[in-house]
Amino acid sequence: MLIIENLHAILEEESKPILKGVNLRVGPGEVHAIMGPNGSGKSTLSYVISGRDGYEIPEGSITYNNEDILELEPEERAALGFFLAFQYPVEIPGVGNMTFLRTAFNAIKKARGEEEISASDFLKLVRTKAKELNIGPDLLKRPVNYGFSGGEKKRNEILQMAVLEPSLCVLDETDSGLDIDAMKQVSAGVNALRSPDRAIIVITHYQRLLNHIQPDIVHVMVDGGIVHSGGAELALDIENNGYSNILSNLN
């Protein structure tokens, strides 16, 4: 499904190499977790996958269902089924959350050549999904993420994911800034989206989240590359011992 090979990325603004040969294969239905110390390139990987400007890719490839996607714009990737849940969801004053959701939904439908659904059906769809995520109607009326609490912002990310139904979800530290209850709600939302044809990549610092979203494979990223992969037990090992074992094995 998603194949990343020898991916290098340079932050253009600082001419700084961040990714130094990432290899990752994610199949349909799989949940992968990426862990790693601060500054190892986890968020950059999520940005490069979703097509953010500002990175030069001197080497390597990303293919999705055998299609090279590196040249595609973010919106084209979204139309293919990519979705990034942001670590810091952006506040957009003046743009209503519901308007935003409907515009995104219709844009993706249009790009895929599918029929748009009626406004009333869309409203029903969003309300149902929002209720499942404990998102009240007032958050749908307010501007996108504007004045939302940390938990509300993250739940709003999962709501977008549930509405847009992507085939590849990347969650960038979705657990950061969440209390236990909010984390459970968000995790339940993500788990509800697990399906045999959908892949999920969870970027996190803490094993805690992985108690709720059980990964099939755990990767450890260090200094711009994936240096170690294992089963769910690897996360537990990192939680107990930190990265020192893995780092010392590398050396």
Place this chain on the structure above:
Amino acid sequence: MLTANKSGYNFPQRGDEYWKFTKPDQFVEISEMASPVNLENVIDAKSPSQTVATHKLDDIDRIEFVLHPNEFLFDQSDSRIVNSLQAEFNYRHRRKPSWIDEVSGAIENRIQKPIPRPFAKYCIDHSQIGFCMWAKKEITDPVVLNYGKCFAGGAHLIHNIIRVSSGAKLTLVEIGNPWSGVNMVNEVHVEPRGEFNHIRIAVGNSEARSLFHQYAKVDESASLKSFSLFGGAPLTRNEHIIELPEDDANAHVSGVFVGNGNVLQDDTVFIRHIGLNGTSRQVFRKVLNNGATGVFQGKIHVNPGSQKTDGYQKSQALLLDEKSQFLVKPELEIYADDVSCSHGSTCGSIDNNSLYYLRSRGISKDEAISMLSLGFLKEVLDEIESEEIVANLEDLLTDMVNNAI
């Protein structure tokens, strides 16, 4: 035929203190061009200037006056008008009712000092078209002044007089984008505890060089809120000169401009606090694209002794390309020592994080820029009292932004 006596009026020169960013020459030309008797000629003029905005307000219950040669047409049997509103057209051709005398020229005249405004004086001295409106009670439905097709054709001098009685309430919506240009003066007197809400919509493609003035006197515990929406004309100057001579008065002036191409729009606002406990707000936002220019000159003047004044001024522009520019001159002139006044101007481009966020959800770059621009402008609509009008203006603003980007 009138001719402008330029020397007699001392029209401003380029570079005069409040004409540093906008050249006054074209307004001299417009004022001179304006003919007092050309309404019949222009009514059939085939010009593309239509009141494009009118249909956007069709759903709202309103009292409408449509400018037709030599009169404003309206439903004379409308009980809302009979009971609460006195309306006159073209007072120069009638025996002057005394209430008009009290306002006409008086408000403008008292504000000529310290900075003379020859264009306004010229308009008041020579205008042949004008609408005089006296709200005597609370008028629930908005009153719409539709300049209609009469704004087509030549340039005009228009002098409107508005009086809002003590405790009365009036919402006035002026709709129309002149084709050639206009020098227009509104003189407004809001009497104690009166409430005047004003909305000006001058939108649609035209060749207009227009100069709008609104002179207002807002009495004790009275309130004035004025919002303007501009777009489509090459040159517009929108001047507000507001005086709060008594205590507890309130003035909000706001505006939105969508500029695309070789256009300039200038908001120049003077608010003078004379009484105690006055509140004033100036909120302006502009989206500028393809070399458009936005101008904002705003002053909060607080007289000695006008304690507890609360003044606020904010002007912001979103520049969508490198050629567009926003020229600002925010000023505070404060002679009292117990006041709270602030001003701020910002100028920026589209936020890349926001753009990326929207695009990552499948929204195209152009559509995302439109959404962000619209979001930026829509916040100013919060300054308008009527939610019904806001909802209609949102649709209009969406069209304007989509056309400009």
